[in-house]
Amino acid sequence: MMATTPGTIRIDNQEIPFTPGQTIMDAALAAGVYIPHLCHYPGLTPSGNCRLCIVETGNRSVAACITPAVAGQEIRSNTPELNAARTTITQMLFVEGNHICPSCEKTGNCKLQALAYHLGMLDDHFPQFYQRRELDASHPDILLDRSRCILCDLCVRASREADNKNVFAIAGRGTNAHLTVNSPSGKLADSAIAATDLAATVCPVGAIMIKEQGYQTPIGQRIYDRRTIRETGLQEHIDKKNDD
Amino acid sequence: MEPDKKSPAIRRIAIDPVTRVEGHGKITLLLDDNNHIVEARFHVVEFRGFEKFIQGRPYWEVPFIVQRLCGICPVSHQLAAAKAVDQIVGVRQLTPTATKLRRLLHFGQILQSHALHFFHLSSPDFLFGFGSDPVQRNIAGVLQQFPEIALKGVKLRKYGQQIIEAITGKRIHGTGTVPGGMNKSLTPPERDALLSDIGNILQWSREALALNEQIHTGHPEHRDFATLRSHYLSLTGTDGELEFYHGGLRARAADGNTIFDQFDYCDYRQILREEVRPWSYMKFPYLSALGIEQGWYRVGPLARINNCDFISTPLAEAARQRFKAFGHNGLVHDTLAYHWARMIELLHCAESIHTLLIDADITGTELAAGKGAHRSQGIGVIEAPRGTLFHHYQVNEEGLVTKANLIVSTTGNNQAMNESVRAVANRYLDGHEITEALLNRLEVAVRAYDPCLSCATHALGKMPLQVTLQDTTGKVIHQLTKGTNGALFS
Numbered sequence: 001m002m003a004t005t006p007g008t009i010r011i012d013n014q015e016i017p018f019t020p021g022q023t024i025m026d027a028a029l030a031a032g033v034y035i036p037h038l039c040h041y042p043g044l045t046p047s048g049n050c051r052l053c054i055v056e057t058g059n060r061s062v063a064a065c066i067t068p069a070v071a072g073q074e075i076r077s078n079t080p081e082l083n084a085a086r087t088t089i090t091q092m093l094f095v096e097g098n099h100i101c102p103s104c105e106k107t108g109n110c111k112l113q114a115l116a117y118h119l120g121m122l123d124d125h126f127p128q129f130y131q132r133r134e135l136d137a138s139h140p141d142i143l144l145d146r147s148r149c150i151l152c153d154l155c156v157r158a159s160r161e162a163d164n165k166n167v168f169a170i171a172g173r174g175t176n177a178h179l180t181v182n183s184p185s186g187k188l189a190d191s192a193i194a195a196t197d198l199a200a201t202v203c204p205v206g207a208i209m210i211k212e213q214g215y216q217t218p219i220g221q222r223i224y225d226r227r228t229i230r231e232t233g234l235q236e237h238i239d240k241k242n243d244d
Numbered sequence: 245m246e247p248d249k250k251s252p253a254i255r256r257i258a259i260d261p262v263t264r265v266e267g268h269g270k271i272t273l274l275l276d277d278n279n280h281i282v283e284a285r286f287h288v289v290e291f292r293g294f295e296k297f298i299q300g301r302p303y304w305e306v307p308f309i310v311q312r313l314c315g316i317c318p319v320s321h322q323l324a325a326a327k328a329v330d331q332i333v334g335v336r337q338l339t340p341t342a343t344k345l346r347r348l349l350h351f352g353q354i355l356q357s358h359a360l361h362f363f364h365l366s367s368p369d370f371l372f373g374f375g376s377d378p379v380q381r382n383i384a385g386v387l388q389q390f391p392e393i394a395l396k397g398v399k400l401r402k403y404g405q406q407i408i409e410a411i412t413g414k415r416i417h418g419t420g421t422v423p424g425g426m427n428k429s430l431t432p433p434e435r436d437a438l439l440s441d442i443g444n445i446l447q448w449s450r451e452a453l454a455l456n457e458q459i460h461t462g463h464p465e466h467r468d469f470a471t472l473r474s475h476y477l478s479l480t481g482t483d484g485e486l487e488f489y490h491g492g493l494r495a496r497a498a499d500g501n502t503i504f505d506q507f508d509y510c511d512y513r514q515i516l517r518e519e520v521r522p523w524s525y526m527k528f529p530y531l532s533a534l535g536i537e538q539g540w541y542r543v544g545p546l547a548r549i550n551n552c553d554f555i556s557t558p559l560a561e562a563a564r565q566r567f568k569a570f571g572h573n574g575l576v577h578d579t580l581a582y583h584w585a586r587m588i589e590l591l592h593c594a595e596s597i598h599t600l601l602i603d604a605d606i607t608g609t610e611l612a613a614g615k616g617a618h619r620s621q622g623i624g625v626i627e628a629p630r631g632t633l634f635h636h637y638q639v640n641e642e643g644l645v646t647k648a649n650l651i652v653s654t655t656g657n658n659q660a661m662n663e664s665v666r667a668v669a670n671r672y673l674d675g676h677e678i679t680e681a682l683l684n685r686l687e688v689a690v691r692a693y694d695p696c697l698s699c700a701t702h703a704l705g706k707m708p709l710q711v712t713l714q715d716t717t718g719k720v721i722h723q724l725t726k727g728t729n730g731a732l733f734s
Contacts, residue, residue: 074277102417105304135644138642139303143302165693212302212423214302218419219411219414
């Protein structure tokens with residue numbers, strides 16, 4: 001039920017105010033409480049895809065990014081059980097794609113990698129899929145490496161809602177799900193995307209990258225060399241609020 | 245091991261794997277009925293596949309994928325690939341700061357690798373003797389018996405790694421190169437920190453050189469240990485000077501005559517070919533003009549010191565002149581003189597690092613050169629610690645790699661390692677008796693060239709070793725196994 005008046009919720013015994021329409025995630029981030037997430041991005045419609053933000057309220061497990069805050073909710077987030085589940089999800093994301101951090105140009109700037117560090121993930125646990133998905137380098141400025149896509153849907157929403165272009169979509173089901181490009185040839189070069197679009201830069205992993213920019217930032221100055229994913233997650237929310 | 249079906253009178257001895265060599269190596273000795281070694285095969289049994297799996301990847305990723313070939317000399321692979329990438333993006337000349345940063349990085353790399361090669365991996369053989377107790381014949385034993393020597397070796401390596409860390413962000417597998425330049429300069433505090441130690445580094449490098457010079461000149465038996473008369477290949481500078489980062493190819497014949505000089509390495513396929521043999525994943529390069537049988541050559545420190553006309557730094561040049569005098573101004577073919585030549589280079593690195601650290605350009609801010617028209621291929625060649633390293637990439641119009649060819653330094657010495665192993669085995673293998681000391685002598689020959697076969701990471705001295713001697717029927721005559729604790733059992 002959507003709250004119509006301001007109220008408070010409790011996350012891990014911390015009382016947090018919310019305004020009508022806010023999700024648990026929005027209220028938490030606004031109050032400086034970090035809930036791990038990959039597919040949430042301030043300003044884009046939440047989708048609940050990655051399930052990293054799963055929290056418990058009552059006897060239910062819900063995704064914090066798509067669940068409205070309701071006055072009086074008692075929410076558990078930072079518990080050993082939930083963090084173990086988040087670690088398992090992260091491990092599954094790692095093995096399902098080709099996330100070879102040592103040579104990936106996104107390393108140090110990658111949310112998936114940073115989240116793995118945040119959760120204390122020490123190994124992949126599951127066997128690697130070693131899947132082969134099409135790499136699209138047809139665009140002069142943008143590279144699409146589907147083998148690194150985690151199907152978070154952020155590029156889909158960014159293109160539709162922020163760029164007003166509708167360049168991307170997720171097609172297929174289950175293990176056949178994949179990112180498609182809305183163009184006559186199915187190639188990025190024939191789409192409307194531009195390097196300045198949010199869809200070209202919002203990818204949390206190394207699936208959509210600006211070409212020839214890799215490794216330009218020295219080690220020690222990359223995003224997650226300087227700040228934790230908790231700090232950047234909270235900062236993204238503040239930045240969006242300031243923009244608004 | 246099965247008897248050789250084509251030559252049933254030949255027996256095989258397999259030494260598997262070789263220890264204190266990074267990566268798995270295996271030696272097979274083919275014996276005839278008179279216990280003569282008819283052939284030595286130094287197998288590299290790991291398949292890496294880098295040339296294949298970088299196909300389809302964007303070219304700007306390549307330096308950071310291929311540097312994972314190696315944990316000892318990743319910088320060499322990064323730099324060779326970066327030089328190739330420079331060509332792909334149409335950059336012919338880096339900025340002075342970027343050029344000097346890359347050179348400093350490379351000197352740091354060779355300094356740390358040479359220190360590791362001698363002190364950590366090879367010095368136990370020379371300080372304790374080839375046939376000495378294997379329990380102490382390792383770096384831990386050196387630390388116990390010769391702590392001053394060992395600690396200086398460790399600190400020399402550490403200093404090289406500190407240079408690498410200052411420039412690339414990490415001691416192993418950092419970043420640094422970008423197409424047409426570098427991503428970071430040296431900051432004044434980083435430079436000052438490195439300068440504060442350079443006095444010690446110069447002194448310890450001189451001592452390391454003196455130790456090796458003394459070892460080689462003081463042991464006449466080292467002169468003909470695994471020694472080969474061979475051709476030599478290396479880069480040299482435009483004036484014939486010792487050069488690690490950029491130059492022309494020079495090859496000398498065993499008699500010292502020049503085969504070619506200042507050859508543009510971008511045309512390397514005109515002078516080099518590679519032979520594939522079914523028993524090893526490592527290919528056999530040769531000078532195509534001389535053919536497969538006569539065209540094999542040696543690379544690395546011995547080749548570079550033999551090939552160059554002079555060294556640009558005074559202390560190393562004085563050492564080179566003593567080296568030349570030792571060889572009566574001809575080429576020095578002693579395989580164990582690789583270590584002596586290596587320490588001459590170590591001193592050259594220390595001197596060159598000092599020069600670069602006091603150069604104002606090293607803290608400059610002009611890091612990237614303007615790019616030109618993209619090209620469909622790039623060829624980068626440098627002198628890696630263990631020899632001439634070739635990286636050749638072809639890319640399509642989208643920037644994806646379509647073909648790659650890597651001739652790594654170890655490969656350049658492949659035939660030479662086989663020949664040296666055969667020479668040692670013929671001299672020291674006595675009938676059917678396999679001893680640990682014999683095994684180590686074979687490894688000493690390999691280690692002179694290269695402690696790094698695949699750049700996989702293994703604990704030093706912990707690899708098990710098994711040798712089996714079989715007769716022509718396949719019956720085991722003798723077997724010797726070394727466990728992970730160094731104990732021998734039959």
